[in-house]
Amino acid sequence: MSELDLPEFDRAQLHAIRVLRGDGAVVVTNPSPMTYGVVARDPRAINLLKGRPADQPVAVSVHSQAAHDQLFRYLDLRTDALAAVDFALAEHMSVLAPIRSDPTMPEWLSPAIQDGWVRFFDGAWGPLASLWLTFPFLYGSSANRTGEAAPASAVEAREQFPPGTVVIDADDRRTPSDVYGASTTIRVDPSGRISVHRSGIQDQVAGGADVLLERLREFRSRIHGLDGSAPSPMGHSYLSTAVTENGEPKQLVPKTRIRVEFARTPNQNPDGPRVYDVLRVHAGCNRIGTAVAAGELLTDGTLGIKGFGGTQVGCEPPLRTQEEWLKTFLMSRPSWQVDGDELTLTSGGTTITLLDKKIAEPDLPLDGIRWKVGTTITNADLRHHRSNTEPAWIRIDGEHLTGWTGCNELTASVTRNNTQLTFTGVTITDHTCTGETAEVQSEILATLGTAVTYDIDHNKLTLLAPSGIGLDLKAD
Incomplete structure (x- = not known):
C-alpha cells in the first residue's frame, strides 16, 4: 500500500514526522479538554513559531520509556515524590522539578533546564501514536503565539499561525468539552512539597488547585506508606548469584542467570x-x-504478583522448565530484602540471591571496543534485527572512529559532550553494496550523520538520534 492509499489522518501524521525530522515544528492535538500544543526536535523551531527568543527554555516530552528513565535518574526527588510526578504525567500535566548537576546527564535535557530546574511532560496520545512513537523525546509548548490564547481547535490554530504551518487536525477524535485550556504545571520541591506553578485545565476540571494538589499529596502519601522506609529494589535491575532449595544449591541451566528489573512508570492509557x-x-x-x-508490587516486604505476560518463544525443555519454576516462585509472594547492592528473595525453602546489575555486569568503556551492529532503529521503538548480512562494526578511539559497514571501510572524527557524540568527516570506501547490506550501510551513515545520544548497558551500546533513527550494537 502506498502512502496515497492511506487515510488522510495517517498521511497527515507521516507528513508531520517528515517535518519534525527536518527540524521543523508541528502543531498537534491533545486529548480533551486540553488545547493544542506545538512540538519539535529543535527547541528553536518552537520559539520561532511562537514568536519568542530562540534560546528560551522549553519543556521536553519524556513519552518513551528510555527518555523517562534517563530523566528520572537525575531528578533530585525521593521515590514517593517521583511516584507523584508519574501520576501528574499520566494526567497530562507538566512538571517542574529539581535536577542534579551531573556530567553524565544527556545533552538533550539541556533546553528544558533553567537554574537547576527541569520542565517536562508526557505528550503521548493514542490517536497520534505513529508520531509519538517515532521519536524518543520531543520538545514542546502550548500552541499559541506570544500574547495569544492557546487554540482549542485546528481551525483556531491555523488562524493563529502563518500559512504553511503543519497542524494535525484530530478534533473528530476528541471528546467535545465546554471548556479548554493549557496543561497545569506542578512544581515538586526537593523536600517533596507539591504546588501549582501555573494554573491550567487539570486544576480547573478538578475543582481548583487545592483539590488537585490534595489528590497528588494523597497519592504521594499512600506510596510513601506502601513503599516504607526500608531500602527498595524499585528502579534497579539485578542478576542472580546463587539459588538454594532447602539449604542446598540449585543449579540453573548452564550459561543462564535470573534477571529481574523493577520500574515505576506512568500509565499512558486513560483506563487503569x-x-x-x-x-x-x-x-x-x-x-x-x-x-x-x-x-502494590512490593507491599509489606513481599512481591505481589498475580500473573505474567511476555514473549512466546518456543524454549528448549530445560529452559521452559526453569522459566515455569521461576514464575511459580515469583507468584508465591516471596519476601524481599535489600542489603546494599544485594537483593534476596525467599519463599518456602527457596532463596534467590541477586546482585545489582551495575555491579554484576559493569558497563564497558566506549573506547577501544569493536562494537558490532546487531539492530538498526528506524524509529525510537521499531528495531530491525540484522543477522543475515556481513557483520558491520564501529570502533571509537578518542577523537577517531573506524569501522566496516558490511561492504565498505568507514572513518570519521568524533567530538563528545556528556552522553552526546557528534561525527564529522564521515567517509567510506567506494564499493557497491547490495541487498540488506546496503540497507545496513545506509542506516549506519544516517545515524552518524547527526549528533546522537549514546547509552552503554554492560556490553551493549545504543546510538540514538533525536530523529528516532539509530543503532543497537554489542561488544564483539
Whole structure:
C-alpha cells in the first residue's frame, strides 16, 4: 500500500514526522479538554513559531520509556515524590522539578533546564501514536503565539499561525468539552512539597488547585506508606548469584542467570491505575513481566504478583522448565530484602540471591571496543534485527572512529559532550553494496550523520538520534 492509499489522518501524521525530522515544528492535538500544543526536535523551531527568543527554555516530552528513565535518574526527588510526578504525567500535566548537576546527564535535557530546574511532560496520545512513537523525546509548548490564547481547535490554530504551518487536525477524535485550556504545571520541591506553578485545565476540571494538589499529596502519601522506609529494589535491575532449595544449591541451566528489573512508570492509557509498578524477568528464554498499581508490587516486604505476560518463544525443555519454576516462585509472594547492592528473595525453602546489575555486569568503556551492529532503529521503538548480512562494526578511539559497514571501510572524527557524540568527516570506501547490506550501510551513515545520544548497558551500546533513527550494537 502506498502512502496515497492511506487515510488522510495517517498521511497527515507521516507528513508531520517528515517535518519534525527536518527540524521543523508541528502543531498537534491533545486529548480533551486540553488545547493544542506545538512540538519539535529543535527547541528553536518552537520559539520561532511562537514568536519568542530562540534560546528560551522549553519543556521536553519524556513519552518513551528510555527518555523517562534517563530523566528520572537525575531528578533530585525521593521515590514517593517521583511516584507523584508519574501520576501528574499520566494526567497530562507538566512538571517542574529539581535536577542534579551531573556530567553524565544527556545533552538533550539541556533546553528544558533553567537554574537547576527541569520542565517536562508526557505528550503521548493514542490517536497520534505513529508520531509519538517515532521519536524518543520531543520538545514542546502550548500552541499559541506570544500574547495569544492557546487554540482549542485546528481551525483556531491555523488562524493563529502563518500559512504553511503543519497542524494535525484530530478534533473528530476528541471528546467535545465546554471548556479548554493549557496543561497545569506542578512544581515538586526537593523536600517533596507539591504546588501549582501555573494554573491550567487539570486544576480547573478538578475543582481548583487545592483539590488537585490534595489528590497528588494523597497519592504521594499512600506510596510513601506502601513503599516504607526500608531500602527498595524499585528502579534497579539485578542478576542472580546463587539459588538454594532447602539449604542446598540449585543449579540453573548452564550459561543462564535470573534477571529481574523493577520500574515505576506512568500509565499512558486513560483506563487503569495512573501509575504502574513493573517487574520484568528473564531466565534464559522468554522475556516476561507484570504490572500492578504503584505501591502494590512490593507491599509489606513481599512481591505481589498475580500473573505474567511476555514473549512466546518456543524454549528448549530445560529452559521452559526453569522459566515455569521461576514464575511459580515469583507468584508465591516471596519476601524481599535489600542489603546494599544485594537483593534476596525467599519463599518456602527457596532463596534467590541477586546482585545489582551495575555491579554484576559493569558497563564497558566506549573506547577501544569493536562494537558490532546487531539492530538498526528506524524509529525510537521499531528495531530491525540484522543477522543475515556481513557483520558491520564501529570502533571509537578518542577523537577517531573506524569501522566496516558490511561492504565498505568507514572513518570519521568524533567530538563528545556528556552522553552526546557528534561525527564529522564521515567517509567510506567506494564499493557497491547490495541487498540488506546496503540497507545496513545506509542506516549506519544516517545515524552518524547527526549528533546522537549514546547509552552503554554492560556490553551493549545504543546510538540514538533525536530523529528516532539509530543503532543497537554489542561488544564483539
